Amino acid sequence: MVVTLPCDGSPESAAALAAAVGAALEGDGPAVLPVAAAAAPPSFDVTAGVPDGTAAVVGTSGSTSHPKGVLLSADALRASAQATHARLGGPGRWLLALPSYHVAGLQVVVRSLLAGSAPVVHDSRGGFRAEHFRAADCRYTALVPTQLVRLLRAGGAAVDALCAFDAVLLGGAGVPPELVDRAREAGVRVVTTYGMSETAGGCVYDGVPLDGVRVRVVDEPRHVDAEGPAEGDTRGTILLGGPTLASGYLGEPELTARAFSDGWFRTDDLGRWRADGHLDVLGRADDVVITGGVKVSPSVVEAVLREQPGVGDACVVGVADGHWGQIVAAAVVPEEPGALGEGAEGELAGAVRVRLGAAAAPKAVRVLAELPLRGVGKPDRRAVQELFEDGGGRL
Structure with missing residues (x-):
């Protein structure tokens, strides 16, 4: 049996969720299936039976296929929370600043329960507001990159609050290294996380798997992109295993059998092991742009764009083109209003061309006030593609 529980970002709904999850x-x-209070009912079958020991069902956004209900056992949720506390330095009080119907927010609730204290709630009714962000005597919190950007931009009391935490988990979307550097330079103890609903949330912290978590990089796709292959560079699909794995998908045994096999979950992400033994996540395999027969990793191009003066963020996508098959297209957000002046689009494309070669250079660039987002704060790549499909922004 699954009980749907609407969550509106208030302390009251968080308390109700904590009580239900605790039971x-x-x-x-x-x-318990936490859902956004104003959202339509889940499109998957909530009446389907759940395996014994299931404590929560987390809905996915359906960005890769269709919305699914991820089955998380009590054992998986506990294993994830306990491994997190072991990595961070022991249990402590948590600030809940993420939507609790996403796995990262749900895990803040679970960690709080295991630590013996209710989560302190950053009231997000009406949206996340940097000016109201407080540490509230908490040791830990979890954020997505867009929240961290807003807090750093707000400065003052917001940054003071960030610096008061023993650890600020940062995940839910691709984390630009320059954002992490900026936060750490300000004194924020950022810990980057990689994981998904199917792993009960983040399971690799700062490139190192949590205790008990297993990671493999398999099936080398012979992926040579515009940055060129590094010596000894081995890339492939990331597989994850260990006690934090979900039991499967609600009411979808065939999909469960394809995604979960022999104790491993096959992600849609590409990764590689660095020489120092840390995992680099290179982005989704289906995000790779093939232009003129050359494979280009959007994350590589985005990294170069973010290094350019005046650029705050970037999202790179492939757009269908009759001549090239696909072209590389980039949406960029100024670091602050007016930071990218007239002619910036051509200069940004030129900077990528110098660093990565002609194939990776965007043939279309648009400057946006902000990137379209979905879910907990991930760039909405489909929405960005649609901005370019009418031919707008081409150089």
Whole structure:
């Protein structure tokens, strides 16, 4: 049985969720499906039976296929929370600043329960507001990159609050290294995380798997992109295993069998092991742009764009083209209003050309006030593609 629980970002709804999840973790209540209060009902079958021991069902956004309900057992949720506390330095009080119907927010609730204290809630009714952000005597919090950007930009009390935490987990979307550097230079103890609903949230911290988590990089795609292959560079699909894995998808046994096999979950992400033994996540395999027969990794181009003066963020996509098959297109956001002046589009494309070669250079660039987002703060690549499909922004 699954009970749907609307969450509106208020302390009251967080308290109701904590009570329901606590009962589910102890086996005294049904599995809980947290949903956004104003959202339409889930499109997957919430009446389907759940395996014994299931404590929560987390809905996915359906960005890769269709919305799914991820089955998370009490054991998986506990294993993830305990491994997180072990990595960070022990249990502590948590600030809930993320939507609790996403796995990262749900895990803040679970960690709080295991630490013996209710989460302190950053009231997000009406949206996340940097001016109201406070540490509230908490040791830990979890954010997505867009929240961290807003807090650093606000400065003052917001940055003071960030610096008061023993650790600020940062994940839910690709994390630009320059954002992490900027935060750490300001004194924020940022810990980058990689994971997904199917792994009960983040399971690789700062490139190192949590205790018990297994990572493999397999099936080399012989992916040579515009940055050129580094010596000894081995890339492939990331597989994840260990006690934090989900039990599968609600009511979808065939999809479960394809994604989960022999104790491993096959992600849609490409990765590589660095020489120092840390995992680099290179982005989704289906985001790779093939232009004129050359494979280009959007994350590589985005990294170069973010290094350019005046650029705050970037999202690179492939757009269908009759001559090239696809072209590389880039949406960029100024670091502050007016930071990118007339002619910036051509200069940015030129900077990529110098660093990565002609194939990687965007043939279309648009400057936006902000990137379209989906879910917990991930760039909406489909929405960015649509901005270019009418031919706008081509150089």
